Amino acid sequence: MSKQRQLDNLRADILAKNICPDLAAQATQLVMGDGNLNAEIVFIGEAPGKKEDEQGVPFVGASGKFLNEMLATAGLERADVYITNIVKYRPPKNRDPSKDEKQTFWPYLLRQLEIINPKVVITLGRHSMGYFLPGAVIGNIHGQPVDVTIDDDATYCLIPLYHPAAALYNGSLRQTLADDFMRVPEIIKKLA
Numbered sequence: 001m002s003k004q005r006q007l008d009n010l011r012a013d014i015l016a017k018n019i020c021p022d023l024a025a026q027a028t029q030l031v032m033g034d035g036n037l038n039a040e041i042v043f044i045g046e047a048p049g050k051k052e053d054e055q056g057v058p059f060v061g062a063s064g065k066f067l068n069e070m071l072a073t074a075g076l077e078r079a080d081v082y083i084t085n086i087v088k089y090r091p092p093k094n095r096d097p098s099k100d101e102k103q104t105f106w107p108y109l110l111r112q113l114e115i116i117n118p119k120v121v122i123t124l125g126r127h128s129m130g131y132f133l134p135g136a137v138i139g140n141i142h143g144q145p146v147d148v149t150i151d152d153d154a155t156y157c158l159i160p161l162y163h164p165a166a167a168l169y170n171g172s173l174r175q176t177l178a179d180d181f182m183r184v185p186e187i188i189k190k191l192a
């Protein structure tokens with residue numbers, strides 16, 4: 001079955017199981033993911049914001065524009081990568097996704113990763129990082145690749161990065177994020 005078909009089935013499954021009904025009730029739509037289904041890199045953010053909720057595409061608002069800039073510093077375009085979020089409905093008033101919401105969506109994120117089958121998973125911010133690396137502190141480990149094995153099953157090379165929204169208006173974090181992005185192609189080359 002094609003990857004697109006498998007992702008469509010995953011989407012249908014989330015809708016049929018009425019995952020996070022309270023979030024679903026107030027969101028415009030489910031925001032599954034965007035980009036190249038054969039990408040070597042999958043980026044995982046937190047949850048859709050207002051623009052993402054309206055358009056059904058992750059990272060299209062201010063953080064998304066900044067993410068595009070960061071991708072360019074690594075010589076990448078959005079069409080080269082796949083982008084998604086741990087929680088796939090917009091939380092009301094852009095609040096942080098709750099532990100329950102993240103936990104409920106986690107198995108679906110893992111299935112999404114299995115379908116795309118990237119070489120590298122890049123978490124953006126602490127919400128998605130925390131599920132791959134419980135207890136990790138982003139300030140200590142950002143930009144450093146680490147192999148993670150999930151449920152004794154799939155192993156991914158994970159690179160935890162700061163969330164673009166955190167770096168957008170903070171000069172020093174912005175530089176840190178740009179430096180980390182610039183190192184991504186080198187990390188991938190070493191894996192090949």
Ligand code: URA
Nearest residue numbers: 045046047048058059
């Ligand atoms: N922030 C996220 O974490 N995800 C989006 O899709 C947009 C902003």
